[in-house]
Amino acid sequence: MNIYVVMKRTFDTEEKVEINDGIIDEEGAEFVINPxxxxxxxxxxxxxxxxxxxxxxxxxxNEDAEKELRTALAMGADQxxxxxxxxxxGEIDHYTISEMLSAFFQDxxxxxxxxxxxxxxxxxxxxxxxxxxxxxxNQLTTITKLDIDxxxxxxxxxxxxxxxxxxxNLPLLVTCQQGLNEPRYPSLPGIMKAKKKPLETLDLDDxxxxxxxxxxxxxxxxxxxxxxxxxxxRLEGEPHEQVQELMSLLKxxxxxx
Amino acid sequence: xxYNISEENEQMRMMVKNFVENEVEPYAQEIEEExxxxxxxxxxxxxxxxxxxxxxxxxxxIGLDTVGKCIVYEQLGRTHNGYVSLIGAHTxxxxxxxxxxxxxxxxxxxxxDLAAGKKIGCFALSEPGAGSDATNLGTTAEKKGDKWIVNxxxxxxxxxxxxxxxxxxxxxxxxxxxxxxxxxFVIEKDFPGVTVGKPDKKMGLKGSxxxxxxxxxxxxxxxNVIGEVGMGYVSALTILGEGxxxxxxxSVGSSKKLIDLSMEYAEERKQFGKPISKQQAIQWxxxxxxxxxxxxxxxxxxxxxxxxxxxxxxxxxSMAKLFAxxxxxxxxxxxxxxxxxxxxxxxxxxxxxxxDARITKIYEGTNEIQRLIISKEMLKGS
Numbered sequence: 299m300n301i302y303v304v305m306k307r308t309f310d311t312e313e314k315v316e317i318n319d320g321i322i323d324e325e326g327a328e329f330v331i332n333p334x335x336x337x338x339x340x341x342x343x344x345x346x347x348x349x350x351x352x353x354x355x356x357x358x359x360n361e362d363a364e365k366e367l368r369t370a371l372a373m374g375a376d377q378x379x380x381x382x383x384x385x386x387x388g389e390i391d392h393y394t395i396s397e398m399l400s401a402f403f404q405d406x407x408x409x410x411x412x413x414x415x416x417x418x419x420x421x422x423x424x425x426x427x428x429x430x431x432x433x434x435x436n437q438l439t440t441i442t443k444l445d446i447d448x449x450x451x452x453x454x455x456x457x458x459x460x461x462x463x464x465x466x467n468l469p470l471l472v473t474c475q476q477g478l479n480e481p482r483y484p485s486l487p488g489i490m491k492a493k494k495k496p497l498e499t500l501d502l503d504d505x506x507x508x509x510x511x512x513x514x515x516x517x518x519x520x521x522x523x524x525x526x527x528x529x530x531x532r533l534e535g536e537p538h539e540q541v542q543e544l545m546s547l548l549k550x551x552x553x554x555x
Numbered sequence: 556x557x558y559n560i561s562e563e564n565e566q567m568r569m570m571v572k573n574f575v576e577n578e579v580e581p582y583a584q585e586i587e588e589e590x591x592x593x594x595x596x597x598x599x600x601x602x603x604x605x606x607x608x609x610x611x612x613x614x615x616x617i618g619l620d621t622v623g624k625c626i627v628y629e630q631l632g633r634t635h636n637g638y639v640s641l642i643g644a645h646t647x648x649x650x651x652x653x654x655x656x657x658x659x660x661x662x663x664x665x666x667x668d669l670a671a672g673k674k675i676g677c678f679a680l681s682e683p684g685a686g687s688d689a690t691n692l693g694t695t696a697e698k699k700g701d702k703w704i705v706n707x708x709x710x711x712x713x714x715x716x717x718x719x720x721x722x723x724x725x726x727x728x729x730x731x732x733x734x735x736x737x738x739x740f741v742i743e744k745d746f747p748g749v750t751v752g753k754p755d756k757k758m759g760l761k762g763s764x765x766x767x768x769x770x771x772x773x774x775x776x777x778x779n780v781i782g783e784v785g786m787g788y789v790s791a792l793t794i795l796g797e798g799x800x801x802x803x804x805x806s807v808g809s810s811k812k813l814i815d816l817s818m819e820y821a822e823e824r825k826q827f828g829k830p831i832s833k834q835q836a837i838q839w840x841x842x843x844x845x846x847x848x849x850x851x852x853x854x855x856x857x858x859x860x861x862x863x864x865x866x867x868x869x870x871x872x873s874m875a876k877l878f879a880x881x882x883x884x885x886x887x888x889x890x891x892x893x894x895x896x897x898x899x900x901x902x903x904x905x906x907x908x909x910x911d912a913r914i915t916k917i918y919e920g921t922n923e924i925q926r927l928i929i930s931k932e933m934l935k936g937s
């Protein structure tokens with residue numbers, strides 16, 4: 299089975315985000331594999347354990363992302379590919395990334411491509427569905443269960459808290475939702491082995507792409523943190539007095555009734 | 556000068572840090588109350604390869620260098636010390652003798668199972684009459700045909716209640732004593748004549764058990780001698796020497812964790828209308844804790860690096876053990892002080908670390924013995 303995982307390097311979700319002049323300050327921050335992509339990597343390993351085959355992890359980014367690719371290799375992927383954005387001067391958006399991925403997949407044979415439901419940094423959830431559209435293959439998002447039998451896949455999806463059961467044919471792209479599995483930690487022997495596994499870097503020329511074709515379709519106008527929450531208001535007195543005060547506040551201050 | 560660590564060491568650091576924080580730490584309180592480490596946490600450590608970190612790759616381990624080991628131990632030190640003690644006694648003194656000094660035959664026989672954690676190792680040197688004076692052994696081994704007959708009592712043996720493979724030191728020539736009269740043996744728990752006592756009741760390190768081990772006419776095959784007959788005291792010093800930086804690294808990790816806990820508490824706890832972290836008295840304690848811990852960390856990794864360069868680093872390892880363990884105790888004391896009354900309560904981890912810190916100044920060579928080693932090295936040749 300040819301298994302591919304598309305993944306992203308993101309801010310550690312426990313990091314405090316600081317914004318200076320509309321740009322997120324990355325100084326000293328820890329980076330991790332996007333947690334939803336970890337589900338995708340884990341599921342790829344489970345598939346390989348059940349059906350055999352090879353796992354390739356792919357990411358779009360700069361050389362810093364090699365660290366996260368190595369972690370995926372340490373978890374159990376067989377090879378990694380970095381699609382290098384070094385030649386791109388302008389802004390990079392979901393269009394740019396999915397175009398690069400799609401160029402990479404043009405000459406590849408794949409049975410399944412797995413990705414995360416969303417990336418925890420911008421939460422757009424665009425890249426994987428765009429990629430499936432470009433490749434003209436089936437896609438199912440937010441999956442919580444995956445069984446493959448021959449050419450068909452039995453899938454459970456999380457649809458706003460309910461479960462939808464779908465059968466689909468390979469080749470297929472899925473995005474993984476929390477609940478699908480429990481990602482493993484890379485073991486110490488896995489980390490040592492990962493050093494020797496292939497990690498290939500491809501630039502725009504290798505992908506037969508031109509910088510002009512990758513120009514972002516969106517522009518970020520501003521970034522800001524949510525306003526800090528004010529302390530709540532405590533009402534005092536007898537219950538009927540509190541009710542009266544609450545009514546008055548809702549009418550006059552919050553102006554909701 | 557280069558203070559950067561390699562990419563794979565950084566990955567190991569992240570993995571152990573996340574594993575400890577997400578999987579082990581939630582059970583810290585339970586380990587403390589039950590005096591038992593849940594089996595699944597031990598199994599997880601085995602799956603991650605933590606039991607084989609000091610055993611070479613050809614025997615199924617991963618053969619980390621000393622810096623790599625220290626990175627792993629430092630992160631393990633951030634959680635319940637009983638957990639790191641169980642793993643550390645196995646990967647450190649429990650298997651080092653076999654790795655460094657044993658014959659190929661013994662390595663082939665024991666190391667793969669020890670690396671996988673299928674068997675647990677421990678180190679049996681201390682006796683009621685032989686602590687810091689490790690030469691005063693009462694345990695004897697007498698050669699009879701192709702077997703050695705071992706008799707004697709060991710005590711305070713970490714991991715003994717769960718161990719399968721013991722590295723045991725016995726007197727094989729009373730006349731020669733430490734100078735050629737002590738020999739190291741591998742003894743399996745199932746050899747006839749081995750009795751493991753009940754776990755000792757201790758001040759801390761709950762979940763990690765120590766006990767007495769009695770050898771009564773215990774028959775040990777001739778080939779189970781580790782290294783050369785009569786060279787056991789040198790072997791013991793080699794094994795203990797290698798363990799020192801590991802204990803220093805664990806102490807650094809525990810100190811770092813205590814600093815994090817103290818900062819968190821100081822920012823939450825309000826007195827006189829503001830968080831106590833705004834008080835200079837607290838700020839100065841935090842500054843001292845951080846400074847001492849950073850110094851200990853630098854000493855630890857420098858000693859580890861020297862060992863990886865092929866140096867013996869006897870003085871540097873002893874200084875790292877001495878300073879890092881005293882730092883851990885100082886930091887634990889200040890952490891309890893910052894937590895105030897809450898620091899004395901069992902529900903706050905500072906209380907546990909405070910008790911667990913105390914043993915680090917005593918075991919793997921008391922800090923008095925470390926001072927002895929350091930000054931001896933200083934005065935060599937004078």
